Amino acid sequence: xxxxNATSTIPYSEAPxxxxxxxxxxxxxxxxxxxxxxxxGFFGLTLGPMISSLYLSFNHFDLLTAPRWAGVDNYxxxxxxxxxxxxxxxxxxxxxxxxxPLKLAFALGVALLLNRGMxxxxxxxxxxxxxxxxxxxxxxxxxxxQIFAADxxxxxxxxxxxxxxxxxxxxxxxSLWTLIVLSIWQFGSPMIIFLAGLRQxxxxxxxxxxxxxxxxxxxFWKITLPxxxxxxxxxxxxxxxxxxxxxxxxFIISGGTGNPINSTLFYTLYLYQEAxxxxxxxxxxxxxxxxxxxxxxxxxxxxxTSKYWVHYDD
Amino acid sequence: MSxxxxxxHFLASSAAALAVGASGxxxxxxxNANLRLIFWGGQARAxxxxxxxxxxxxxxxxxxxxxEFLGWADYWPKVAxxxxxxxxxxxxxxxxxxxxxxxxxxxxxxxxxxxxxxxxISSFDQDQLRNGTIDGKLIGVSLxxxxxxxxxNSKVLGDAGVDIDPxxxxxxxxxxxxxxxxxxxxxxxxxxxDGSGIELLFENWLRQKGKALYAxxxxxxxxxxxxxxxxxxxxxxxxxAIISPDEQAIDTGQLETAPLVRGKSAMNFxxxxxxxxxxxxxxxxxxxxxxxxxxxxxxGGHYRNSSQYFxxxxxxxxxxxxxxxxxxxxNTPAAATxxxxxxxxxxxxxxxxxxxxxxxxxxxxxxxxxxxxGEIAGDVPPTPPASAGEIEVALKTKSQEVAFGAQSPADxxxxxxxxxxxxxxxxx
Numbered sequence: 001x002x003x004x005n006a007t008s009t010i011p012y013s014e015a016p017x018x019x020x021x022x023x024x025x026x027x028x029x030x031x032x033x034x035x036x037x038x039x040x041g042f043f044g045l046t047l048g049p050m051i052s053s054l055y056l057s058f059n060h061f062d063l064l065t066a067p068r069w070a071g072v073d074n075y076x077x078x079x080x081x082x083x084x085x086x087x088x089x090x091x092x093x094x095x096x097x098x099x100x101p102l103k104l105a106f107a108l109g110v111a112l113l114l115n116r117g118m119x120x121x122x123x124x125x126x127x128x129x130x131x132x133x134x135x136x137x138x139x140x141x142x143x144x145x146q147i148f149a150a151d152x153x154x155x156x157x158x159x160x161x162x163x164x165x166x167x168x169x170x171x172x173x174x175s176l177w178t179l180i181v182l183s184i185w186q187f188g189s190p191m192i193i194f195l196a197g198l199r200q201x202x203x204x205x206x207x208x209x210x211x212x213x214x215x216x217x218x219x220f221w222k223i224t225l226p227x228x229x230x231x232x233x234x235x236x237x238x239x240x241x242x243x244x245x246x247x248x249x250x251f252i253i254s255g256g257t258g259n260p261i262n263s264t265l266f267y268t269l270y271l272y273q274e275a276x277x278x279x280x281x282x283x284x285x286x287x288x289x290x291x292x293x294x295x296x297x298x299x300x301x302x303x304x305t306s307k308y309w310v311h312y313d314d
Numbered sequence: 315m316s317x318x319x320x321x322x323h324f325l326a327s328s329a330a331a332l333a334v335g336a337s338g339x340x341x342x343x344x345x346n347a348n349l350r351l352i353f354w355g356g357q358a359r360a361x362x363x364x365x366x367x368x369x370x371x372x373x374x375x376x377x378x379x380x381x382e383f384l385g386w387a388d389y390w391p392k393v394a395x396x397x398x399x400x401x402x403x404x405x406x407x408x409x410x411x412x413x414x415x416x417x418x419x420x421x422x423x424x425x426x427x428x429x430x431x432x433x434x435i436s437s438f439d440q441d442q443l444r445n446g447t448i449d450g451k452l453i454g455v456s457l458x459x460x461x462x463x464x465x466x467n468s469k470v471l472g473d474a475g476v477d478i479d480p481x482x483x484x485x486x487x488x489x490x491x492x493x494x495x496x497x498x499x500x501x502x503x504x505x506x507x508d509g510s511g512i513e514l515l516f517e518n519w520l521r522q523k524g525k526a527l528y529a530x531x532x533x534x535x536x537x538x539x540x541x542x543x544x545x546x547x548x549x550x551x552x553x554x555a556i557i558s559p560d561e562q563a564i565d566t567g568q569l570e571t572a573p574l575v576r577g578k579s580a581m582n583f584x585x586x587x588x589x590x591x592x593x594x595x596x597x598x599x600x601x602x603x604x605x606x607x608x609x610x611x612x613x614g615g616h617y618r619n620s621s622q623y624f625x626x627x628x629x630x631x632x633x634x635x636x637x638x639x640x641x642x643x644x645n646t647p648a649a650a651t652x653x654x655x656x657x658x659x660x661x662x663x664x665x666x667x668x669x670x671x672x673x674x675x676x677x678x679x680x681x682x683x684x685x686x687x688g689e690i691a692g693d694v695p696p697t698p699p700a701s702a703g704e705i706e707v708a709l710k711t712k713s714q715e716v717a718f719g720a721q722s723p724a725d726x727x728x729x730x731x732x733x734x735x736x737x738x739x740x741x742x
Contacts, residue, residue, distance in 0.1 A: 062419075063394045063395070063397065063398040064394070064397055064398065064415070064416065064419040064421055065419050149564065150560065150561060150564070166560055167560035167561065167563070167564060169564070170560045170561070170562075170563030170564045171559075171560045171563070171718075172714070172718055172720070254566070255387065255566025255567060255568070255571070256387050256566075257566065257707065257710070257711070259563060259710065259711055259714055260559070260560075260563040260714045260718065261711060261714045261715050261718060261720055262711060273707075276390075276391030276394065276395070277390070277391065277703070277704070277707070278701070278703065278704045279394055
């Protein structure tokens with residue numbers, strides 16, 4: 001039996017091997033070849049830097065001299081001895097907690113209005129979407145600075161009613177709120193997704209509800225919202241991640257400082273300061289990984305709770 | 315929707331972009347040696363600098379110089395990443411806060427071997443050479459002498475009936491005259507900005523008290539000094555001699571956001587060379603004065619600094635050519651005339667004489683200010699510790715906490731002092 005096996009396995013194992021390689025070469029190689037640009041980008045620009053950032057997060061590195069191994073020093077310092085880390089975390093959390101729900105509510109409100117089949121819908125849809133395209137740009141942040149400055153548009157408007165407004169962007173009580181308003185103003189992309197979701201809800205449900213005498217308000221709570229929860233869930237996840245990553249507006253409006261009194265010191269802005277302002281690449285890398293972990297925890301938490309409030313058709 | 319761009323269009327627009335980005339600079343591919351030059355500053359400085367580049371390349375057709383300039387805040391991240399990426403420009407404009415750090419890490423080349431052999435420093439002021447010397451090696455060639463200075467709007471002060479003695483005015487003058495400016499302008503303009511967060515001004519005040527910002531890498535002041543400093547400014551704020559905290563917070567360091575330029579204050583605490591740049595942005599005639607003195611006869615607060623240096627990258631492929639350009643920049647009358655005193659008064663006495671005749675009124679005021687400062691100026695402080703840039707930012711944030719009432723001067727003093735100790739003790 002052993003002899004038989006020995007003689008038969010040789011041709012048996014080699015022949016298919018050759019054909020497998022041949023098949024891969026003939027069938028799959030062109031596919032991989034076409035994917036090559038993406039692979040180069042992924043390995044060279046995403047995965048490579050991520051791995052080196054993970055390595056650097058365990059080092060002290062000032063850009064000019066070679067990294068020095070630091071173990072978990074950076075992480076320990078962050079959680080035990082860094083008031084600015086705590087401050088930036090508070091600012092970012094506040095921003096996420098207020099900007100995301102308000103933005104989604106606003107987006108849903110506008111989507112409901114647009115869903116009533118008005119004339120010129122495509123025009124309005126494009127107009128409302130426009131801020132999303134412009135939102136993260138430097139120009140808009142500079143515009144925002146002008147609108148909310150001491151002698152800006154907002155205060156000019158308020159002065160009609162005899163109200164003398166403060167300088168919104170440079171007052172620590174209001175500066176973060178101007179950034180939240182800026183974020184809400186960019187409601188276009190969740191709005192488009194809500195609109196698509198609203199189109200999916202079968203009309204006959206509303207007809208049936210109307211026949212039973214349900215008010216519009218009741219229809220919204222009992223039909224629209226439950227059937228829309230998968231879209232709400234999707235939007236909430238995307239917008240939360242976006243909010244955690246928010247950087248440009250705070251950077252431009254505060255001139256890169258996060259001031260007044262660190263009131264607009266977003267986590268990403270602090271990370272940038274540590275890396276490129278004070279040349280602590282190791283510490284900044286550690287900050288980046290903590291942010292990644294934080295976003296992952298948030299997302300996982302959302303998925304875990306989703307089964308209690310997200311209704312899928314099946 | 316798709317955007318189509320013809321090849322001709324693309325070429326035309328990229329050529330235009332190139333021309334804007336490197337105005338006055340010859341195309342880099344036609345020459346034997348390519349030099350890269352980077353500096354911080356505004357358009358006024360860029361125009362003058364590129365003018366000198368043109369003069370130089372006209373005489374040296376074998377050299378092409380590619381220039382790049384950024385604002386102060388964006389400049390240091392850029393230089394640091396270029397250095398880390400092995401992509402450092404040949405000629406780098408340096409500041410006294412950073413030159414020591416770069417030099418000690420070996421990314422700037424010592425220039426001693428070029429002295430007398432391509433680099434002529436025979437007519438340079440001794441203190442300017444000393445400023446550019448790190449650990450006994452000449453690293454930076456001073457591009458100008460500058461000192462802390464108050465730039466003021468003569469018209470606004472004159473209209474309010476306020477007259478200050480430019481070389482002797484004091485914090486008490488600010489307290490007594492400040493309210494007059496406020497009243498005369500109906501609350502639109504204050505006499506001064508809130509200087510409590512300006513590191514140079516704080517240092518000047520400390521030096522007048524016989525102290526300093528740093529000594530041997532440690533703070534050379536006490537928590538009580540910081541408290542006293544913040545109390546001084548709280549009194550000025552109370553008297554409406556200075557602008558409100560939210561107006562001050564709009565100032566992000568760019569000239570355009572300065573209260574003086576926005577018409578919110580009648581002065582700005584800056585450096586002497588900036589008079590030229592401010593005058594291009596303010597329609598009223600500007601004057602120049604010292605930082606306020608603690609008493610009319612107080613001395614030693616100011617010092618004649620090098621406003622900036624040119625340094626040579628240690629990795630430059632054509633160091634001789636780069637030195638040739640630096641030498642041309644600081645030793646040619648034609649270049650000096652073009653540069654004026656925008657980077658400060660020339661460090662070479664020969665160039666000072668060459669420039670004197672062609673200077674406009676503001677330029678001459680800057681030269682006179684530096685000369686008049688002779689009697690009250692003290693020694694140049696040693697190169698600051700590595701984290702000086704971070705502490706500069708921290709003082710600004712702390713001053714806002716006090717100004718907005720989030721912390722009392724009594725608490726802010728020890729808090730800031732602890733922050734300085736922590737920052738200095740921290741590894742990068």
